Structure formats: structure tokens, C-alpha cells
Amino acid sequence: MELVTIISAWLVPCFILIVLVTATIKKVPAYEVFVEGGKEGVKMAFSLLPFLVGMIVAITILRSSGALEAFIDLLGPILTTIGVPPDIIPLALVRPISGTAALGMTTELIHTYGPDSFIGRLASVMQGSTDTTLYILTIYFGAIGIKKMRYALKVGLLADLMGIIASIVIVSILF
């Protein structure tokens, strides 16, 4: 773990060093190019803003109304019969939709059951092994103005499902 922490800490500064030194050797006006690229970043952040506001507000409406919870309660019995532990179901369903909500749930599960319990480990693996599909879709397609996303969402959600199944199976076998 210590080695990993060290590598993570060194990676970014070393990458920046290599980029800047290589640019200087190749006579690229590094500072001017940096500023030019940075300007794109400002534009991008502002063009993303309405996409994020729209998506996050809709998700929050769904969550705060209690509809998401009701939906989870409805699905709970079905999933329990196929071997999914009931306590993990809310996390599994929320993980692709909202990153902050999922992180909150993972923390809550680890707090309640303890980090070294089955549920605690499963929540940890689930949180780490898939990403927030809806957020990534919003950001990436929003930033470049994609209007028709075709089968992108289906692929993302099905991959999430596979990740969740894999997490349950692997944690059950390993621990």
C-alpha cells in the first residue's frame, strides 16, 4: 500500500515535469500553449454547467420524493430471491445514477456493518469497481454536444450490472 501511495503521489508531478521539459527541448512555447489550452477549459466548464444542473436536479427530485426508495423496496424481494443481500440493493441500484449518493451509501454501510464485514467488503468492492454511468454520459456527451447517443446508455447500464454481479460473486468466494 505504501508503495502504491508513493507512486500515486509522484505520478502527476513527474508527468508534468516530463511534459514541460520535453516541450522546452522541442522549442514549444510552453507557457503560451498552456494558457491557450486552459482557455478551452474555462469554456468547457461553463458549457457543462446547464447539463449538470439539469441532470442533478432531476435525480434529486426522484430521490427526495421517496420514489427511488419505493422503487428499491419494490425490487428488493425479487433480488433477494436470486441471492443478492438485501442491504446492498440500494447501493447497487444507485451506483450508476448518482456518484455522491452511492459514496454516501457506501460510507453508511461500512459505518453500520463495519469495514471488515461481508456487507462492508461488498460495498467497498462495488463502489470501486464501477463508475457513475449517468454522470459520465452527461459530462462527455454534454461537453461535445452529442444529441443522439444511440445504444450508449444500454451498454453502460448493462456493464454496471455485470460489475455488480461480479462484485457479489467475487466477494462471496474470496472472503
Next chain:
Amino acid sequence: MVNIIWVSMAAIGIIYAMLNGTMDQVNEAIFSSASEAVTLSIGLISVLVFWLGIMKVAEKAGILAVLAKLFRPLIVKLFPEIPKDHPAIGYILSNVTANIFGLGNAATPMGIKAMEQMKQLSGSETASRSMITFLALNTSSLTIIPTTVIAIRMQYQSASPTEIVGATIMATLISTISAIIIDRMFYHRSKWGAS
């Protein structure tokens, strides 16, 4: 598709609140979450400006091209639509590398740049095959070291905060491979459907 999903999330929420008597919470949540989203976007500015600046320097210095050359065989297999020496490949690789090391805030700007390059290639407002493959890679997560999760486990006094790393890598591997396979299946299905 995204229109339907967006409207149904909001509409179902509001109608459910009518029946459930949670209208006050919904009312409050609308405006607090809108301001949360703005804070999130503003927070993205620093990351986007810094990384897009550095990556522009990297591109001009030829570093992205070197990266692209190194991993060309693998990327060409995954993204057959992208020409061999296209800058999109360099950005895809930077995004994947940043993701693997859990540098989420560096991965996003590079991912957007990669998408931008792919859009130039396709020249349309419809998602291209490469874009969806790239998206599938990102949503299935490529993280090897889940730093946030380890931090939470440490906070709650786990006897071994990192014991989940092996299981996470395996689960990530399975979800990523599935994402690629599912993506391929949908691509071929859409091709048959069109012809």
C-alpha cells in the same frame, strides 16, 4: 432517449411526492441541488483549465504521439474507426492511464478531449461507434486502486483497509471486459438493423 429519461425522473419524482406528501422536501431539493450542481461545475474549472493546459503542451511537444505509438496495437483493436496516428488515440490513452491510477479529476478533461477529437472524425451530432466504446470503458471503471474507498475503510478502523484491492481489480476487470463485449454486441446489432 436522454430526453425521456430526464423527463421521467423529474415527473415520476413530482407525482410520487404528490401522493406521498413529500412535496416540501422536493421543493427544497430542487433549488439546493441546482446550486450544488453549479458548485460542482465551478469546481471543475480549476481541474479543466489546468489539465487541458498541460495536455495541450504535451500534444504540441509530441508526447501524445509517442504514447499513441506505444500502445497502438491494442487501441487499434478497440477503436477500429480511428486512424492510426490521430491525436484522439493519445488522449484516449491519457484518460485510461489517469483512470487506472485513480486520478479521476485528471481523467475527465482528457476524456472530454478524446471525445472532441472523435467528434471531429465523425463530424455529426450522433454518437459514433468509437465514442460509445470509449464511454463503455469509462463507465465500467478502470480504477486499480480505489483510493476513496480505502480512505473510508481506514476511517472506520478496518483491520486491513486494502484487503479489497484484489477483489476490486477482479471485479473491475470483469466489468470492463463485459463492457467491451456488450458494446461489440450492440454495435453489430445496430449495423444489421440498419442494413
